Amino acid sequence: MKKRIWLSSFIFTMSLLLFGFTSNADANTTHTVRSGESLWIIGNQYGVPISSIKRVNNKTSDMVFAGERLSIPAGVTxxxxxxxxxxxxxxxxxxxxxxxxxxxxxxxxxxxxxxxxxxxxxxxxxxxxxxxxxxxxxxxxxxxxxxxxxxxxxxxxxxxxxxxxxxxxxxxxxxxxxxxxxxxxxxxxxxxxxxxx
Missing domain, CATH: 1.10.10.2520 (Cell wall hydrolase SleB, domain 1)
Structure with a gap:
């Protein structure tokens, strides 16, 4: 019984160490634009330059629309x-x-x-x-x-x-x-x- 509790605690601790301290900027992800959001807001949220978001999504303007799905490149953690x-x-x-x-x-x-x-x-x-x-x-x-x-x-x-x-x-x-x-x-x-x- 003690071994199982210890093992569960160990697995929980390791998962926190490996996954618990990452952010949205740690890996590529997809973001669905919400009403009122801009590339500026999204860039700040993920720690990614606006130019990178535009480049990855083949955008030539700064316009985004509610419901639009954007690929967010990996950024600064x-x-x-x-x-x-x-x-x-x-x-x-x-x-x-x-x-x-x-x-x-x-x-x-x-x-x-x-x-x-x-x-x-x-x-x-x-x-x-x-x-x-x-x-x-x-x-x-x-x-x-x-x-x-x-x-x-x-x-x-x-x-x-x-x-x-x-x-x-x-x-x-x-x-x-x-x-x-x-x-x-x-x-x-x-x-x-x-x-x-």
């Missing part, structure tokens, strides 16, 4: 979104909302760029020549929970992924200690951060 939002809070706390979106966009641009790792987690945790790509990973500030604005900024960056000026770097010139980044092409300044590619 819920755990990756949380990690990005924690990084955004740590890097851009006190910065304007647009700056928070831009920080999240830098992470996504790096994932899509040939010179950087190809996953959100790998980009954020990258260490090169003993230097962390993002100081909050080194100093532990990334371990704080994300705030609502950082979560919203990540969702917006995901929905518009692939758009913008292609920034893959950002820095605060007042506190930067390594000035090589100033040699990169400047794309935009938002708040205290200079973005570059």
């Amino acid at each position: 819920a755990s990756e979104r949380d990690l990005m939002a924690r990084l955004v809070r740590a890097e851009a706390e006190g910065e304007p909302y647009a700056g928070k979106v831009a920080v999240a966009t830098v992470v996504l641009n790096r994932v899509d760029h040939k010179d950087f790792p190809n996953t959100v987690r790998s980009v954020i945790n990258e260490v090169s020549n003993g230097h962390y790509a993002f100081s909050p990973v080194q100093n532990g500030r990334i371990n704080r929970a994300a705030d609502a604005e950082s979560i919203r900024a990540v969702n917006e960056a995901l929905a518009f992924r692939g758009q913008g000026s292609g920034s893959v770097f950002f820095y605060n010139p007042r506190i930067a200690t390594n000035h090589w980044i100033a040699t990169r092409q400047h794309t935009v300044t938002i708040g205290n951060h200079v973005f570059a590619k």
